[in-house]
Amino acid sequence: MSATLLSVEDIESTPPAKPSRARWGFGSLRRIVIRLVALAAFAAVWELASATKTRFIINFAHVPAPTMVAEAAVEFVQAPKSGRHIANSVRRVAIGFGLALLTAVPLGLLIGRSRVMEDVIMTPIEVLRPIPGVAWIPLAILMFPTAEQSMIFICFLGAIFPILLSTIHGVENLDRRLIYAAQTLGAKKWPIFREVVFPGALPSIVTGLTIGMGTCWFLVVTAEMISGQFGIGYFTWESYTMQKYPNIIVGMLVIGMLGMASSALVRFLGERLMPWQRRTN
Amino acid sequence: MSEGSICLKNVTLAFGEGPNAVTALENFSLTVRPGELLSVLGPSGCGKSSLISAIAGFLPLRSGALRVDGEPGGEPGSDRGVVFQQPTLFPWKTVRQNVEFGLKLRGLPSEERRAMVDLILFKVGLFEFDKHFPAQLSGGMQQRVGLARVLVNRPRVMLMDEPFSAVDAQTRLMMQELLLQVWSEYGMTVLFVTHDIDEAVYLGSRVAVLTRRPGRLKALFDVDLPRPRTVDVLVSQEFMKLKRSCMDLVREETLGFPWRNEKPASKADGCREALLVESANAAA
Numbered sequence: 087m088s089a090t091l092l093s094v095e096d097i098e099s100t101p102p103a104k105p106s107r108a109r110w111g112f113g114s115l116r117r118i119v120i121r122l123v124a125l126a127a128f129a130a131v132w133e134l135a136s137a138t139k140t141r142f143i144i145n146f147a148h149v150p151a152p153t154m155v156a157e158a159a160v161e162f163v164q165a166p167k168s169g170r171h172i173a174n175s176v177r178r179v180a181i182g183f184g185l186a187l188l189t190a191v192p193l194g195l196l197i198g199r200s201r202v203m204e205d206v207i208m209t210p211i212e213v214l215r216p217i218p219g220v221a222w223i224p225l226a227i228l229m230f231p232t233a234e235q236s237m238i239f240i241c242f243l244g245a246i247f248p249i250l251l252s253t254i255h256g257v258e259n260l261d262r263r264l265i266y267a268a269q270t271l272g273a274k275k276w277p278i279f280r281e282v283v284f285p286g287a288l289p290s291i292v293t294g295l296t297i298g299m300g301t302c303w304f305l306v307v308t309a310e311m312i313s314g315q316f317g318i319g320y321f322t323w324e325s326y327t328m329q330k331y332p333n334i335i336v337g338m339l340v341i342g343m344l345g346m347a348s349s350a351l352v353r354f355l356g357e358r359l360m361p362w363q364r365r366t367n
Numbered sequence: 368m369s370e371g372s373i374c375l376k377n378v379t380l381a382f383g384e385g386p387n388a389v390t391a392l393e394n395f396s397l398t399v400r401p402g403e404l405l406s407v408l409g410p411s412g413c414g415k416s417s418l419i420s421a422i423a424g425f426l427p428l429r430s431g432a433l434r435v436d437g438e439p440g441g442e443p444g445s446d447r448g449v450v451f452q453q454p455t456l457f458p459w460k461t462v463r464q465n466v467e468f469g470l471k472l473r474g475l476p477s478e479e480r481r482a483m484v485d486l487i488l489f490k491v492g493l494f495e496f497d498k499h500f501p502a503q504l505s506g507g508m509q510q511r512v513g514l515a516r517v518l519v520n521r522p523r524v525m526l527m528d529e530p531f532s533a534v535d536a537q538t539r540l541m542m543q544e545l546l547l548q549v550w551s552e553y554g555m556t557v558l559f560v561t562h563d564i565d566e567a568v569y570l571g572s573r574v575a576v577l578t579r580r581p582g583r584l585k586a587l588f589d590v591d592l593p594r595p596r597t598v599d600v601l602v603s604q605e606f607m608k609l610k611r612s613c614m615d616l617v618r619e620e621t622l623g624f625p626w627r628n629e630k631p632a633s634k635a636d637g638c639r640e641a642l643l644v645e646s647a648n649a650a651a
Contacts, residue, residue: 263451263455264455266425266449266455268457268468269425269443270423270443270444271468271517272445272473272520282457285457286459288459362459362460362501
């Protein structure tokens with residue numbers, strides 16, 4: 087009988103699909119062509135500036151031309167050591183980031199829910215937080231027996247603050263009414279935490295993870311330049327000291343690509359964790 | 368059905384401390400009979416919602432006593448289900464998971480849960496929408512999920528805080544009909560807070576009219592309209608008569624608002640005056 091209560095409202099309730107006009111999506115063939123031409127023009131100007139050793143604000147005398155970079159890139163791909171450079175950096179970021187995630191998310195959830203925890207944990211954190219990760223490098227080298235550990239620690243430091251702060255933000259901004267609703271449905275402390283607080287804070291946590299991943303790469307490269315043996319940051323710096331200038335740019339490009347890929351991975355996993363956001367947006 | 372009585376005796380509810388304290392309800396007494404649908408009607412800001420919060424267990428009493436089936440209300444729990452003004456569904460749970468929530472907390476096995484959720488979703492007309500997320504539903508549908516989520520726990524008492532005020536007029540009529548239907552079937556006690564006179568009279572077995580803040584019981588009367596009630600009731604003579612007297616009662620309260628008075632009296636003065644009028648009414 088109540089099924090007959092289904093009415094016009096239900097049929098009309100599906101929101102109309104928004105016309106998709108992604109700002110940076112590949113829209114039409116024409117736009118793709120325009121973009122390729124723009125890219126080629128950029129490379130051509132660079133090539134010209136390097137070839138003529140232009141000195142206008144920027145000194146292009148020692149900047150390798152795109153063609154030289156391309157050659158170096160081919161060499162990099164074929165070189166047996168390259169894989170090891172990349173693997174080392176990725177491992178450091180992965181361990182540092184993973185440890186930061188495992189520490190920051192539970193801590194953030196606790197701090198967000200408890201005033202006492204906030205006072206106990208946040209006070210020392212607030213003192214340490216403004217110190218840039220790079221400033222930690224000398225101390226980190228002293229604090230750990232191996233350079234490897236100090237580099238991982240630097241990565242960890244880079245990721246932990248953005249993840250922690252976003253988690254706290256997510257918990258504190260949770261709609262109180264959802265907690266009330268859970269209580270009237272019979273939920274006590276732990277189920278509320280698991281079923282309401284955590285998923286409620288998740289969008290904010292994922293944002294923190296994306297930011298944390300970025301700072302993680304930023305710091306691993308810097309740390310490797312100072313105390314590495316392998317790693318893409320080390321490779322870039324070594325190319326400078328050994329005067330293999332085209333390799334500097336190859337290193338820079340690889341760093342950029344690794345950063346981009348890892349951010350995309352975090353975003354992808356975030357979407358998998360939050361199907362309710364994907365389906366509604 | 369003898370379960371689901373609510374008894375409030377000389378209850379005072381307030382927010383804040385000292386000079387900023389706001390008294391929501393003052394010396395408020397009311398007995399809700401087991402299995403009745405009691406409408407609570409009052410001007411906005413009169414403490415109707417605070418009444419719900421207190422019975423649900425969110426708001427501690429400043430003084431007085433509260434008994435649900437003879438026991439103090441205590442912590443919030445699923446025996447006193449609440450349907451809020453906004454649906455407040457969990458956005459990360461599907462319709463089914465939202466409705467299932469209370470059953471899962473009670474540790475019911477999954478087949479049993481499935482059957483119970485299927486039944487209730489069918490009753491509220493959302494059977495086909497069980498895999499949807501709340502954001503994919505209209506406001507009226509979301510509110511029906513909110514209702515189902517409470518009903519599935521078979522609460523003794525259902526507290527409804529202006530649950531249909533955020534939906535459009537047509538949907539509201541449909542929701543009211545749905546509520547009457549499930550109420551007659553389940554027989555739980557319903558405390559229905561609203562500022563809509565039609566709604567209060569149409570749904571209620573009795574209507575309690577509150578004064579403006581601090582809320583007190585101004586009037587309590589029976590609604591002798593026959594059941595099952597359909598929308599036809601809304602145009603009957605009897606309904607009009609009840610609505611008329613309700614309107615007069617509510618109007619007395621809203622006319623007493625300080626800003627309706629010409630003289631620029633301070634808030635406190637206006638309040639005291641209104642209280643005097645009210646106590647004179649009560650005495651008469």
